[in-house]
Amino acid sequence: MPGSAATTERHLADVVVTCDDVGAVHAPGVVDVSDGRIVRVGSVDGAPPVDGPVHDHGGLLMPGLVNAHAHTPMTLVRGAGDGLPLQRWLTEAMWPREGRMTPDDVWWGMALGSAEMLAAGVTTSCEMYLFEDAVVDAVRASGGRLVVTPAVLSVLHGDAFGSDGDRLDAMAAFHAEHHDPAGRITVGIAPHSAYDLGVERVALLAGLARDLDAVLHVHVAETREESAPLEAEHGCSIVRILDDADVFGGRVLVAHAVWVDDDDIAVLADSGVAVAHCPVSNMKLGSGIAPVAAMLDAGVTVALGTDGPASNDTLDLFEEVKVASLLARVDALDPTLLPAGQVLAMATRHGATAVGLDDVGCLAPGMAADLVRIDLDHPSFTPVTSPDELLAHLAWSGSSRSVTDVWVAGEKVVADGEVLTVDVARARAEVQQRARRLAAG
Amino acid sequence: MPGSAATTERHLADVVVTCDDVGAVHAPGVVDVSDGRIVRVGSVDGAPPVDGPVHDHGGLLMPGLVNAHAHTPMTLVRGAGDGLPLQRWLTEAMWPREGRMTPDDVWWGMALGSAEMLAAGVTTSCEMYLFEDAVVDAVRASGGRLVVTPAVLSVLHGDAFGSDGDRLDAMAAFHAEHHDPAGRITVGIAPHSAYDLGVERVALLAGLARDLDAVLHVHVAETREESAPLEAEHGCSIVRILDDADVFGGRVLVAHAVWVDDDDIAVLADSGVAVAHCPVSNMKLGSGIAPVAAMLDAGVTVALGTDGPASNDTLDLFEEVKVASLLARVDALDPTLLPAGQVLAMATRHGATAVGLDDVGCLAPGMAADLVRIDLDHPSFTPVTSPDELLAHLAWSGSSRSVTDVWVAGEKVVADGEVLTVDVARARAEVQQRARRLAAG
Numbered sequence: 001m002p003g004s005a006a007t008t009e010r011h012l013a014d015v016v017v018t019c020d021d022v023g024a025v026h027a028p029g030v031v032d033v034s035d036g037r038i039v040r041v042g043s044v045d046g047a048p049p050v051d052g053p054v055h056d057h058g059g060l061l062m063p064g065l066v067n068a069h070a071h072t073p074m075t076l077v078r079g080a081g082d083g084l085p086l087q088r089w090l091t092e093a094m095w096p097r098e099g100r101m102t103p104d105d106v107w108w109g110m111a112l113g114s115a116e117m118l119a120a121g122v123t124t125s126c127e128m129y130l131f132e133d134a135v136v137d138a139v140r141a142s143g144g145r146l147v148v149t150p151a152v153l154s155v156l157h158g159d160a161f162g163s164d165g166d167r168l169d170a171m172a173a174f175h176a177e178h179h180d181p182a183g184r185i186t187v188g189i190a191p192h193s194a195y196d197l198g199v200e201r202v203a204l205l206a207g208l209a210r211d212l213d214a215v216l217h218v219h220v221a222e223t224r225e226e227s228a229p230l231e232a233e234h235g236c237s238i239v240r241i242l243d244d245a246d247v248f249g250g251r252v253l254v255a256h257a258v259w260v261d262d263d264d265i266a267v268l269a270d271s272g273v274a275v276a277h278c279p280v281s282n283m284k285l286g287s288g289i290a291p292v293a294a295m296l297d298a299g300v301t302v303a304l305g306t307d308g309p310a311s312n313d314t315l316d317l318f319e320e321v322k323v324a325s326l327l328a329r330v331d332a333l334d335p336t337l338l339p340a341g342q343v344l345a346m347a348t349r350h351g352a353t354a355v356g357l358d359d360v361g362c363l364a365p366g367m368a369a370d371l372v373r374i375d376l377d378h379p380s381f382t383p384v385t386s387p388d389e390l391l392a393h394l395a396w397s398g399s400s401r402s403v404t405d406v407w408v409a410g411e412k413v414v415a416d417g418e419v420l421t422v423d424v425a426r427a428r429a430e431v432q433q434r435a436r437r438l439a440a441g
Numbered sequence: 442m443p444g445s446a447a448t449t450e451r452h453l454a455d456v457v458v459t460c461d462d463v464g465a466v467h468a469p470g471v472v473d474v475s476d477g478r479i480v481r482v483g484s485v486d487g488a489p490p491v492d493g494p495v496h497d498h499g500g501l502l503m504p505g506l507v508n509a510h511a512h513t514p515m516t517l518v519r520g521a522g523d524g525l526p527l528q529r530w531l532t533e534a535m536w537p538r539e540g541r542m543t544p545d546d547v548w549w550g551m552a553l554g555s556a557e558m559l560a561a562g563v564t565t566s567c568e569m570y571l572f573e574d575a576v577v578d579a580v581r582a583s584g585g586r587l588v589v590t591p592a593v594l595s596v597l598h599g600d601a602f603g604s605d606g607d608r609l610d611a612m613a614a615f616h617a618e619h620h621d622p623a624g625r626i627t628v629g630i631a632p633h634s635a636y637d638l639g640v641e642r643v644a645l646l647a648g649l650a651r652d653l654d655a656v657l658h659v660h661v662a663e664t665r666e667e668s669a670p671l672e673a674e675h676g677c678s679i680v681r682i683l684d685d686a687d688v689f690g691g692r693v694l695v696a697h698a699v700w701v702d703d704d705d706i707a708v709l710a711d712s713g714v715a716v717a718h719c720p721v722s723n724m725k726l727g728s729g730i731a732p733v734a735a736m737l738d739a740g741v742t743v744a745l746g747t748d749g750p751a752s753n754d755t756l757d758l759f760e761e762v763k764v765a766s767l768l769a770r771v772d773a774l775d776p777t778l779l780p781a782g783q784v785l786a787m788a789t790r791h792g793a794t795a796v797g798l799d800d801v802g803c804l805a806p807g808m809a810a811d812l813v814r815i816d817l818d819h820p821s822f823t824p825v826t827s828p829d830e831l832l833a834h835l836a837w838s839g840s841s842r843s844v845t846d847v848w849v850a851g852e853k854v855v856a857d858g859e860v861l862t863v864d865v866a867r868a869r870a871e872v873q874q875r876a877r878r879l880a881a882g
Contacts, residue, residue, distance in 0.1 A: 075820070075823065075824075076824070078821075078823070078824065078830075078834070079824070079825070079826075079829075079830035079831075079833040079834055079837075080826070080830065082780070082781060082829060082830065082832075082833035082837075083776075083777055083780035083781065083829075083833075084776075084777070085776065085777055086776055089776070112820050112823065113820070115820055116819075116820035116821060119820075224774070280763075280767060282771060283767035283768065283770055283771035284766075284767055284770060284776065284837075285770075285776045286770045286771060286773065286774045286775045286776040286778075287771070287774070288771065288774060289771055309821075312837065313821065313833065313834065313837035313838050314821045314837065314838045315820075315821070316821070316840075319763075322721075322760075323764065323767070325725075326721060326724035326725055326764070327724065327771070329724055329725060329726075329727040330723065330724035330727060330728070330729065330730055330768070332727065333665070333727045333728070333729060334727045335524075335525075335526065335527055335530070335725065335726045335727040336524055336525070336526055337727075339523070339524035340523060340524065377869075378557075379516065379553050379554070379556055379557035379560075379756075379865065379868070379869060380519075380557060380750075380754065380755045380756070380757070382516065382519070382553065382869045382872050382873055382876075383516075383517070383519065383520070383872050383873040383875075383876030383877070384520070384873070385520075385521070385876050385877050385880040386880075388520075388523060388524075389519075389520035389521065389523065390520075391523075392520040392523035392524075392754065393519070393520055393754065396520075396523075396725075396753065396754035396755065397754050397755050399757075399840070399841075399842065400840075400842060401840065401841060401842035424820065427820070428818075428820060428823045431823050431824050432823055432824040432825070434824075435823075435824030435826050436824070436826050439826040439827075
């Protein structure tokens, strides 16, 4: 019937950075949105009128950022055991607290982290954690976009891989219940790692992911030591082991990929495996420097992730943008690596591709209207004498500090820096109180 | 006469982080200030009443940060030539623009950078730049604390080292005119580097610095290539060359010290030479990784600097705090290096020592009342189950975003995030317009 068609809303800004494959910058620019999707992006000049409201935001509009590897409920253990050696940090600070967590704890930890991410312009996160129902519920309430990949761990699920396929059935059922791209929730599968679960179980879960056309999300080669026993047993690298076991056949996202060589990178590129690069976490934990420039050269899709807030300790993807470029440059002693436009694409378009979302991550017709407004009224964004300098400022001086407004699928979730969808004060109080309980044991 | 004594003002906060040599944390705590100096720091419990106003700030109070190596007027060229190889960046983007700068340009570039630093909690900066009168004037107007070390460069001053000592006389006169610790301005001397000026001229300026008891501020071993000709000529490292030339006798601050070995570090430690570590700049320019952990082990005073905003591109010392620790850890694959308390001390107390200020950099009786208030009401500061976690949050999640109020020598210069002493809008407009002119040539 007439009138049932959605109206088109126009977002005007001094600058629109599309993060599309040509890296277009429109100044001033418009982003027209209808029914949660972008219908037009371009210069203000020549933009035809729209039938809905027009908002002049000033500032800069860009796509929402994609956090491609996170364990966000670990807000509950942020700061715990800081400075301990890795094994003591895990066994004395992390695992005991995580072992005491309830679904309610995870709900509040995820809610707080969702608020932190949305306020920082992170509109999508790919989550690997336990109590996946609580993760889904908390993100749904926040209005954020979620790729939920329930973690499978030997300590919890090692006995559930019998011939009856209990754990696989449960994963398939969870996927059937929650996979809902239109509702901003997609479901993947996350074997923790081959060193934890064994190669065969990872391969079994990879097969299930392929059957469901779901993302397989797995830790690979984060530390130098973790894969040594498997590599000694098989006589080849962990990447080759997983490739030989047919783990890389479908849509695969490996987190970290720090300890990979050129042959491994060729395997990842040939198999279309995406990598979630987590530079801050890799540095903080002393894990190592991922060969990101070589992966990009080989054609690997490289996304950015914060990892868990206990090893970062923020969920501010703008930090990963800056640090990813810094780390690649100092590693190669080459200041031309990972220029601003490329690293911004890693945080947006490539991130979306890596986590299996084809309609997210850049400002272009047909894409979901996940938008972030950046306040340019700050000394660190001055001066601008060319569009290149604007991209440079966004990459080097961009910060959660400058994010003022955020939309997911056209819905406003942050206004003037305030998260509209999460009771942040309550979430902070809940996480504080629950963290005390988890610490006390 | 009675009544002429200054009253004592009390600052109350939920947390007071002293950054003193025991790393005390008082929660809640007080900082009592009289006549621009701290007269008492401690727990609220048992604090005797004061005769002046009491301000309850909530949040966290800490000492102002010290930016130990900056070329802040380069706000004028921020973002220019981003992504070019180093030599082309210098010769095509930086030097032509810098060659066109006027004292007025430098005044506005410094004013904008001063505002950016104050708003980020940086109360002191050690500046190496040209047009030193403009630098002094701009910082004096901002209320910030300044260690001004006028740059001496071969291209500008190479002919001024004749037997008549013109340049040396001018530096001594500048020192006599502007050195004024009570007025927050101290004066040092900054030969750019031995590779630019030659060893003899650096030694001559070092002698002058010793005569004046002033800080000698010099670039050393930033890149691998820069010292190669001198090292080949002398048959030893640049650090040894400078030591042999008696450059290290006085109060010396070397910037970068990236390409130094254990023997060099021993020389620095034995000579009491302080190092300004600039991790973000060293990474962005692909210069290399300074062996900071080894320097700290050897007892070298290591401070943090942003370097110029063209190679960073912010003046946010909280980024250096985080990145310094991250870089040291990943370089050594050791997550226990540069823990939170240590890296915060580098940004405060050690920074002050490095730039020659003995009464700045920590909260203790007798120290200047350079204070920063941090808003703890942010998800990334949650939870806190021990004082250690609070320090961890400050180091890992601290950000210019969280700085709300700043005092220098007891004078409030930032209130609720607004810089009170600089017309920031005007400064942005001036820098924008002047940067266009500098770019156009």
